Amino acid sequence: MEDNAQKSIDRLNLALQEHFDRDRANDYDTIGVLILSWKDADDDGYGTEARALKTFFKNVLRYPTTRYEIPSEDSFWALDEKINAFLKPLRKSRSLAIIHYGGHGDSNFIDYEGKRLPRLGVWAARAFEGPELNWSAIQPKLGNFNGHVLLLLDCCFAGQAARSSDRVIPSNVELLAACAMGVQTPPPGENSFTTKWIQEAERTIARKGSLVLSELHHALSKGDARLAQTPVHWGLQGRQISIRLDPFPASASTCVRSHSASLALQVLIRDTLDDELVDDLRDWLETHAPRKVSSVQVVNHLKNFIFSQETPPSRSRKHIEEMETESREEIHSTWEWFKVKLRSGVNSLAVDLSVDWSSGDIAEEVRLDQFLGDLELNIQTLQRVVERGVLALPSLQTKMSLLDAIDNPNLEGTGIVDALRIKLIACFPPERTQSLLQAQPSSFSRTVTKSSTAPIVEENHPGYGNILVEYKSYSGNSEASSASGCGGKMNRLAAVLQVSIVSTYHTPKCLGWFHDLATCRFGLMFAKPDFQQSDPISLRHVLDIHNGSVTVRRSIPKPSLEERFIIVRKMGEAILKWHTAGWVHQGITSHNIVFLQAGSGSSPQYRTPYLCGFGFSRRLHEESADQRFLQPDFKTYMHPQRQDSPPKFRHTERHDIYSFGLVLVEVALWDTIPNLFRKIIDRKGNAAIQNEVVKRTTGLIRHLMGDAYEQATLYCLMGQFSDIQDEVDVRLKLAKAFEHQVLRRLALPSATHLVTPGSSWGEPYQSSKHDE
Numbered sequence: 034m035e036d037n038a039q040k041s042i043d044r045l046n047l048a049l050q051e052h053f054d055r056d057r058a059n060d061y062d063t064i065g066v067l068i069l070s071w072k073d074a075d076d077d078g079y080g081t082e083a084r085a086l087k088t089f090f091k092n093v094l095r096y097p098t099t100r101y102e103i104p105s106e107d108s109f110w111a112l113d114e115k116i117n118a119f120l121k122p123l124r125k126s127r128s129l130a131i132i133h134y135g136g137h138g139d140s141n142f143i144d145y146e147g148k149r150l151p152r153l154g155v156w157a158a159r160a161f162e163g164p165e166l167n168w169s170a171i172q173p174k175l176g177n178f179n180g181h182v183l184l185l186l187d188c189c190f191a192g193q194a195a196r197s198s199d200r201v202i203p204s205n206v207e208l209l210a211a212c213a214m215g216v217q218t219p220p221p222g223e224n225s226f227t228t229k230w231i232q233e234a235e236r237t238i239a240r241k242g243s244l245v246l247s248e249l250h251h252a253l254s255k256g257d258a259r260l261a262q263t264p265v266h267w268g269l270q271g272r273q274i275s276i277r278l279d280p281f282p283a284s285a286s287t288c289v290r291s292h293s294a295s296l297a298l299q300v301l302i303r304d305t306l307d308d309e310l311v312d313d314l315r316d317w318l319e320t321h322a323p324r325k326v327s328s329v330q331v332v333n334h335l336k337n338f339i340f341s342q343e344t345p346p347s348r349s350r351k352h353i354e355e356m357e358t359e360s361r362e363e364i365h366s367t368w369e370w371f372k373v374k375l376r377s378g379v380n381s382l383a384v385d386l387s388v389d390w391s392s393g394d395i396a397e398e399v400r401l402d403q404f405l406g407d408l409e410l411n412i413q414t415l416q417r418v419v420e421r422g423v424l425a426l427p428s429l430q431t432k433m434s435l436l437d438a439i440d441n442p443n444l445e446g447t448g449i450v451d452a453l454r455i456k457l458i459a460c461f462p463p464e465r466t467q468s469l470l471q472a473q474p475s476s477f478s479r480t481v482t483k484s485s486t487a488p489i490v491e492e493n494h495p496g497y498g499n500i501l502v503e504y505k506s507y508s509g510n511s512e513a514s515s516a517s518g519c520g521g522k523m524n525r526l527a528a529v530l531q532v533s534i535v536s537t538y539h540t541p542k543c544l545g546w547f548h549d550l551a552t553c554r555f556g557l558m559f560a561k562p563d564f565q566q567s568d569p570i571s572l573r574h575v576l577d578i579h580n581g582s583v584t585v586r587r588s589i590p591k592p593s594l595e596e597r598f599i600i601v602r603k604m605g606e607a608i609l610k611w612h613t614a615g616w617v618h619q620g621i622t623s624h625n626i627v628f629l630q631a632g633s634g635s636s637p638q639y640r641t642p643y644l645c646g647f648g649f650s651r652r653l654h655e656e657s658a659d660q661r662f663l664q665p666d667f668k669t670y671m672h673p674q675r676q677d678s679p680p681k682f683r684h685t686e687r688h689d690i691y692s693f694g695l696v697l698v699e700v701a702l703w704d705t706i707p708n709l710f711r712k713i714i715d716r717k718g719n720a721a722i723q724n725e726v727v728k729r730t731t732g733l734i735r736h737l738m739g740d741a742y743e744q745a746t747l748y749c750l751m752g753q754f755s756d757i758q759d760e761v762d763v764r765l766k767l768a769k770a771f772e773h774q775v776l777r778r779l780a781l782p783s784a785t786h787l788v789t790p791g792s793s794w795g796e797p798y799q800s801s802k803h804d805e
Contacts, residue, residue, distance in 0.1 A: 041311045042331050043433040049329050050436060052319045059279045061129040065097050066090045067119045069134045071158040072102035078221025079135045082228065086133055089231050093238060095281040105158060109166040116171065120178050128180030129276065135227055138188035139165055140215065152214060154194035168194060176203030181269065183246065183276050184208045187226040189217040192265045204270035207246055212262035219261050229253060229260055247275035272316035330440065432461045454532040455614035458525060487569040487627045488646050489559065501541055501559040501569060503645055523555045526647060529616065535562060539607035539644050557647065568630045570637055573623040573705060580704045589636060596639040597700050602779040607644045608693055609771055612686045619684050620646035621692035622670045623699050666707045670695050673720040686767055687752055694749025698726055701734045701742065726750060741778035748774040
């Protein structure tokens with residue numbers, strides 16, 4: 034019984050999460066307005082009021098609005114066809130269709146032969162004799178529409194639209210009629226229903242920011258509204274009884290869920306928790322939760338109470354026991370390794386405990402700094418190992434389990450929550466995230482402030498100021514569905530980049546994205562990490578300056594040996610982080626490693642590299658990105674398996690690691706692969722790069738950067754993963770191998786381990802040696 038109750042709660046939380054993940058500034062994702070009048074109406078005032086109503090919906094509420102004049106010939110079929118076409122693009126569940134009619138109504142009481150009629154909703158072009166149509170035959174079809182429909186009828190006998198032996202008003206339709214059955218309403222003018230409706234709606238929105246139709250009906254029914262007839266209102270049937278109209282924003286913005294406070298609401302239940310009660314709870318919470326509520330989660334209090342009685346050690350042991358054998362072994366071995374390192378470091382400092390620090394012994398300060406730095410790296414390694422084990426837990430493969438883990442206070446401050454959020458988006462992408470330019474791209478002006486030597490450019494965007502933008506182009510001949518699919522991937526990518534932490538994933542903070550239709554490209558928007566260091570410059574451009582491939586007015590300083598190790602280690606950490614969270618980059622090159630600098634010629638911030646070029650990154654199980662728009666040199670960094678066009682193999686983590694190996698070669702030799710191996714590329718092609726780089730740099734990298742660095746480089750280039758086969762192995766063994774064989778070897782060694790008499794660390798590598 035308890036398991037069934039928990040399943041019901043999990044289902045409820047999943048539905049609530051989907052509901053609150055969307056932008057709740059409006060109840061509806063899509064809204065359309067259709068304003069109807071007769072083409073051959075006998076009063077021009079109906080057209081005048083239709084234009085005024087269109088102005089209100091378009092300018093005040095910013096809803097897409099269409100006017101349609103009903104023709105005199107085949108009026109019923111023409112209107113029926115028009116309404117079907119109007120509703121077709123609004124078929125989604127969170128859609129609203131607003132239909133207004135202004136014109137004559139027929140009493141439909143007695144025909145010309147004196148026979149009694151059913152007094153239904155009949156519309157007429159003229160007050161006497163003229164085209165008519167039976168609206169009551171069209172209205173029931175609105176029940177087939179998935180969303181809500183708001184009917185505003187300004188005509189005589191308007192209330193007869195609700196008269197029928199069956200329910201002629203579908204449950205998803207809300208009707209506001211100018212008058213009741215058998216009653217006439219004033220013609221167009223200052224006292225008409227439409228005029229008063231517009232005036233009251235404008236006042237309400239100006240005062241409250243939105244309007245609810247039932248409240249608007251109440252206001253119009255008061256004596257001070259000065260309407261000749263009291264309007265008649267029929268509400269929705271179901272959990273929502275009346276439609277709320279909120280203006281669309283002037284420019285669409287990305288929905289970012291945030292929390293500034295939390296409340297606990299205890300709900301006591303008289304009976305057992307069954308599916309029917311769960312559905313009632315869902316309707317209650319989704320319908321009546323205030324707009325400022327950003328998330329609601331239901332917790333089985335009894336289960337949580339019992340579970341919380343476990344002590345932290347037993348809970349930790351329980352989670353470790355649930356892990357794969359590979360993960361458990363790695364955590365235990367890493368912990369033992371961490372204790373050895375810690376004991377060694379403490380012992381080395383023990384002899385210095387009696388040192389008089391006031392004497393200013395620089396050597397001891399350096400030793401202490403080195404100990405603290407090593408301790409931080411060892412702690413980070415242990416955190417990554419535990420993080421990989423947690424992410425691979427079988428119990429964390431559902432959306433609800435991930436959400437529970439993210440909200441678990443025991444995980445706060447561990448760094449694991451960030452990876453859980455990324456995995457959540459990777460495995461369960463949100464249904465809809467608005468782009469920043471989705472609504473009105475032409476109104477969103479941008480100014481490029483400076484030319485860029487990096488994959489990101491600095492631009493000035495209204496509302497954001499100076500930011501960084503990375504563009505991804507697509508073919509102007511692409512089908513709309515292809516561009517739409519690419520937009521969906523950008524949605525998901527922006528959502529992932531928004532939750533990633535700059536200090537661990539080494540990417541700038543994403544603000545959102547936009548679609549530039551005019552230039553056939555998408556743009557990812559990033560906050561500038563440092564406003565003092567404003568100019569982005571890529572590692573590739575720095576290397577080209579130093580090898581003479583590009584000429585600049587002022588050269589820039591080279592990084593120190595320590596800074597080179599920091600660059601590659603942080604980029605390696607970023608790659609492992611993204612792989613652990615379920616994403617491959619597909620563009621690991623020196624083009625996409627970016628530094629900031631204060632201005633042209635100043636020293637880049639080598640200690641703070643950023644991994645960019647996410648335009649082609651994707652989840653592990655998605656198809657590889659379209660490569661048609663890559664720069665020519667990008668193919669040089671691709672694994673030989675990915676050199677065919679189209680590639681015979683889909684891009685995996687192994688291919689990212691190979692590309693990273695080429696970057697390690699570039700940093701070691703301080704030159705670019707295309708420059709070092711140009712003749713070989715021209716003669717043998719990019720597929721020959723792997724063997725040639727391994728053959729011609731083995732021994733040389735060891736001399737420049739040390740044995741460990743060279744071993745890490747060769748491991749990446751040679752792809753020694755033959756024993757890694759199934760999905761679990763890819764997730765665990767590959768990450769473990771990269772941690773041990775690459776990252777640990779990229780830790781900066783002490784100078785006594787590296788420096789030998791006569792060695793030189795900063796000399797540029799001569800490309801002629803490779804091109805012989």
